[in-house]
Structures are given as structure tokens and as C-alpha cells.
Amino acid sequence: MYRMAKKGKLLIEILPDKCDFCGCCVGVCPEDAIELKEASIRIIDSFCTNCSKCVWACPIEVIKFNKEGVEA
Amino acid sequence: MKNEYDIIVVGAGPAGTTAARFAAEQGVSVLVLEKDRDVGYPVRCAEAINKRTADEFIKPNDKWISSHISKFSFISPNNSEVLIDFNSVQGYILERKIFDYELAKIASNAGAEIITKAYVNGLLLEGQKVSGVTAEYRGQQINIKSKIVIGADGTESRVGRWAGIKTHVHLKNMESCFQVTASNISVEPDTLYFYFGKNVSPGGYFWVFPKSCTTANIGLGISGLEGKEKSALAYLNDNLARLFPHASILTQVAGGVPCSITLEKITSNGIMLLGDAARQVNPLSGGGIASGMIGGRIAGIIAAEAIRKNKLDHIFTYEKAWYNERGKMHEVFNRLKEGIYSFTDEDFNKIMEKFQKVPLSKRTIGKLFRIALANKPSLLIDISKVFLV
Numbered sequence: 001m002y003r004m005a006k007k008g009k010l011l012i013e014i015l016p017d018k019c020d021f022c023g024c025c026v027g028v029c030p031e032d033a034i035e036l037k038e039a040s041i042r043i044i045d046s047f048c049t050n051c052s053k054c055v056w057a058c059p060i061e062v063i064k065f066n067k068e069g070v071e072a
Numbered sequence: 073m074k075n076e077y078d079i080i081v082v083g084a085g086p087a088g089t090t091a092a093r094f095a096a097e098q099g100v101s102v103l104v105l106e107k108d109r110d111v112g113y114p115v116r117c118a119e120a121i122n123k124r125t126a127d128e129f130i131k132p133n134d135k136w137i138s139s140h141i142s143k144f145s146f147i148s149p150n151n152s153e154v155l156i157d158f159n160s161v162q163g164y165i166l167e168r169k170i171f172d173y174e175l176a177k178i179a180s181n182a183g184a185e186i187i188t189k190a191y192v193n194g195l196l197l198e199g200q201k202v203s204g205v206t207a208e209y210r211g212q213q214i215n216i217k218s219k220i221v222i223g224a225d226g227t228e229s230r231v232g233r234w235a236g237i238k239t240h241v242h243l244k245n246m247e248s249c250f251q252v253t254a255s256n257i258s259v260e261p262d263t264l265y266f267y268f269g270k271n272v273s274p275g276g277y278f279w280v281f282p283k284s285c286t287t288a289n290i291g292l293g294i295s296g297l298e299g300k301e302k303s304a305l306a307y308l309n310d311n312l313a314r315l316f317p318h319a320s321i322l323t324q325v326a327g328g329v330p331c332s333i334t335l336e337k338i339t340s341n342g343i344m345l346l347g348d349a350a351r352q353v354n355p356l357s358g359g360g361i362a363s364g365m366i367g368g369r370i371a372g373i374i375a376a377e378a379i380r381k382n383k384l385d386h387i388f389t390y391e392k393a394w395y396n397e398r399g400k401m402h403e404v405f406n407r408l409k410e411g412i413y414s415f416t417d418e419d420f421n422k423i424m425e426k427f428q429k430v431p432l433s434k435r436t437i438g439k440l441f442r443i444a445l446a447n448k449p450s451l452l453i454d455i456s457k458v459f460l461v
């Protein structure tokens with residue numbers, strides 16, 4: 001079972017154990033598809049368009065593009 | 073905490089607490105909600121602020137000033153250094169944990185209520201008008217009503233989006249940052265160091281902002297677009313290994329600074345945005361403490377006036393007021409930034425070489441920009457505007 005994005009499979013994955021919760025990815029996300037709390041972060045699957053902007057913006061490379069799709 | 077206030081501020085950074093202070097000083101009821109456990113922590117900031125603005129808001133105190141800055145040093149890609157000595161204190165390196173805390177105390181002394189560990193996760197609406205927030209607090213979902221919501225929720229702002237305002241930052245304009253606070257280094261505690269170059273920090277700069285002779289905030293921002301090739305962390309590691317191989321690392325943080333002009337729309341029915349959330353950062357320097365506080369003062373005063381006059385439409389005057397005080401200037405800074413970041417390493421090297429020939433006593437930032445942009449006459453007009461305001 002794969003997680004589903006706005007269209008098709010979700011291809012973006014955040015490694016929450018490595019995240020610094022800085023919000024850089026949230027700032028560039030055009031779809032409001034990232035929820036960031038004090039020490040937790042998640043992609044809101046149904047909003048995400050797999051545009052990859054968050055992947056490039058993350059200063060510490062903890063968002064990955066997974067072309068196979070992210071398993072549920 | 074009550075279930076209704078005149079004004080709710082989301083985010084207890086310098087912008088939010090300043091807005092809360094200036095609103096509360098006019099006698100309206102204000103609640104500030106902050107998602108993190110502590111006000112002022114973690115510190116995702118190099119902590120530089122210009123003295124003039126800081127002093128306008130708070131009496132200087134060594135509790136939150138770790139160093140006094142009177143010199144700037146610019147280092148070109150080929151490692152030549154030019155120094156500008158202002159001969160007087162121009163800025164501070166703050167101890168932001170304490171500074172932010174102090175701003176929050178001032179707001180609360182003025183009558184604002186501040187609650188941490190309260191995560192705002194939505195807006196209440198009455199028709200088209202924002203009428204409060206929903207939040208997670210102590211494991212419960214709560215609704216709190218207000219006449220005005222002020223979104224001061226930082227670079228990661230979502231409050232504006234929930235009100236239908238387009239707030240996302242173009243990748244090119246988001247500075248993707250990584251910073252360490254390092255000790256066991258040797259720096260001049262009165263000097264800010266800026267390093268430029270495409271292998272150093274493309275589309276941004278690498279900074280060394282001293283907190284003492286042996287400690288400094290050392291970090292960099294690269295344009296988000298550059299992150300496609302190599303991350304901020306990877307650039308920082310390379311720069312540290314080259315320049316400060318023996319540094320001890322006391323803290324490390326990631327961060328994002330929106331370096332653009334202010335959002336076109338920073339107010340909507342019942343809502344105002346400010347600070348990083350409104351993209352009020354000085355796009356040239358990436359400094360957002362002072363500009364967030366200035367935005368906070370304007371927004372706080374206007375919001376309170378709107379409540380007192382019982383005329384909520386008054387909040388729409390905030391856009392113009394911000395534009396006149398800072399927004400217009402940021403448009404010029406933004407053009408300068410774009411000019412500077414289009415330079416090649418050779419351009420930077422040449423500029424520094426020319427600037428080195430200027431006698432120390434005649435070196436000013438204006439002069440540096442004039443040299444830098446001598447081959448771009450259109451930008452010269454912009455510069456003269458900056459130094460006239």
C-alpha cells in the first residue's frame with residue numbers, strides 16, 4: 001500500500017527523526033501541505049503535488065524524493 | 073486563558089510580542105499563542121541587530137547584548153579581506169534567548185497574556201471574516217474568539233494561507249540556512265565577517281558574527297534553488313573545515329529566511345500578518361528582527377485603534393503604513409540583492425580589489441556598493457535612493 005498525494009502516489013518523504021523543525025520547507029510549500037509542530041512534522045498527503053520544492057529547500061537534506069512512492 | 077479577546081497574536085517571536093505590547097498599551101485585550109515550550113528558544117538566528125532600531129524598542133542591557141559591533145569585514149572568493157570601520161557602535165550581537173524573553177515580558181507587563189505550548193491549527197470564520205483561532209493546548213482542541221487575528225508565525229507561517237492569502241516563498245528567495253555556535257576560534261569581537269563566493273555560499277553569504285573573542289555564530293544561507301545541487305549543511309561543513317578546523321560546536325540549527333519583497337497582501341478581513349510571516353525581512357541582509365519589530369509596532373497600534381474605534385476596516389491601513397515605513401525600502405534592497413547575487417566570483421574579487429584601494433577612513437557601505445555596481449548604472453539609482461531614505 002502506498003500513500004496517495006493530490007494526484008497519484010506520494011513521492012516525498014520526511015525523515016522525522018532527523019528533522020530540525022526549522023520550517024524552511026513549510027515556507028516554500030505552495031500547497032500548504034506540511035504541518036510542523038514544536039517537535040513533529042508531517043506531509044498532508046492529499047494536498048501534496050510532489051513538486052519537490054521542500055526537498056531542495058531543506059538545509060539538512062532530511063526530505064527525500066522517493067520515485068517508487070512512499071509506503072503507507 | 074479566556075475564550076474571547078480583542079486580538080489574538082499567533083507566534084511569540086520579536087514581531088508577535090512587539091505587536092502584542094503596542095496593542096496592549098492601548099488597553100485592548102491581547103492573547104499571544106506560541107507553539108514551542110519556551111519563548112526565545114530554539115534560537116534560529118545569527119543575532120545581529122542594528123543598534124538604532126534595537127534602542128528604539130528596549131533600553132540596551134548587557135544581559136542580552138553579547139557584543140558591540142563597529143566594523144564590517146568582507147571577504148572575497150579569493151580570500152582578500154576589506155574592512156570598514158564605522159568608528160562607533162552600529163549594532164549588537166544579541167543573546168536572543170534572553171532578548172526575546174525580555175520583549176515578551178514587556179508585552180505581558182503592558183497587559184498582554186502569553187501562553188506557550190499552544191499550537192494554532194486553524195482559523196474560526198464568521199462568513200468571510202476571521203473571528204478567532206483553533207488550537208491544540210494540553211492535549212485538547214480549543215476555540216478562542218477574537219476580533220482580529222495577527223499572524224506572526226514566522227518563516228513557517230500557515231495562518232495567512234488559512235485566510236486565503238498567498239504566502240509561500242519562491243524557492244529562489246528562500247535562504248536555506250545552517251548555523252553553528254562555535255567556540256575555540258579567534259575573532260575580533262567588534263567585527264561582523266561576511267564571506268562571498270559560489271563555492272562558499274551561492275545566492276547568499278557565509279557569516280561569522282562574534283559573541284566574544286573566542287565564540288561566534290557561524291553560518292550561511294544559500295538560495296533554495298542552489299539546494300538542488302548541494303545543501304546548506306554541506307556548504308557549512310566545507311567552510312568550517314577550511315576556516316575553523318578546530319572549532320568546538322556548541323549548538324547547531326537549520327533555518328529558512330524569506331529574502332524577498334513583502335507580500336503583496338498582508339491584511340484580510342479580521343487578519344494581519346507581520347514579521348517573517350509577512351516576509352518583512354530585509355531581503356539584502358536577511359535581517360528580520362528589527363524589521364519584524366517595526367512591523368509589530370505598526371500592526372499593534374493599528375489593530376488596537378481598530379478595536380477602540382470599533383472600525384475593523386481600519387486594519388487595512390496597515391499595508392500602506394508598512395509600505396511607507398519599510399516596504400518601499402525593501403523593494404530597493406531586493407533589487408540590490410538581485411544585482412549582487414548575479415555577480416560571478418571574478419566580479420567579487422575585482423570589487424574587493426578596487427575597494428582595498430580606498431583609504432580606510434573613506435570606506436563606507438555606500439562606497440562599496442557604488443564600486444560594486446559601477447558597471448550596472450540602473451542599480452546606482454536604486455542605491456542612491458537607499459542612502460537618501
Ligand SMILES: Cc1cc2nc3c(=O)[nH]c(=O)nc-3n(C[C@H](O)[C@H](O)[C@H](O)COP(=O)(O)OP(=O)(O)OC[C@H]3O[C@@H](n4cnc5c(N)ncnc54)[C@H](O)[C@@H]3O)c2cc1C
Nearest residue numbers: 083085086087107118119120192226327347348359360361
Ligand atoms: C540561521 C538564521 C540566521 C539569522 N540571522 C539573523 C540576524 O543575524 N539578524 C536578524 O535580524 N535576523 C536574522 N535572522 C532572521 C530572524 O531570525 C527572523 O527574521 C526573526 O526571528 C523573525 O521574527 P518573527 O517574530 O517574525 O518570527 P519568529 O522569530 O520565527 O517567531 C515566530 C514564532 O511563531 C511560532 N509559531 C509558528 N507557527 C505557530 C503556530 N501554528 N502556532 C503557534 N505558534 C506558532 C514559532 O514557534 C515562533 O516562535 C536569521 C534567521 C536564520 C534562520
Ligand code: SF4
Nearest residue numbers: 029048049051052054
Ligand atoms: S513536494 Fe511540494 S507540495 Fe509536496 S510537501 Fe513538498 S513543497 Fe509541498
Ligand code: SF4
Nearest residue numbers: 019020022023025058
Ligand atoms: S526544512 Fe528540513 S529540517 Fe527544516 S523542518 Fe523541513 S524537513 Fe525539517
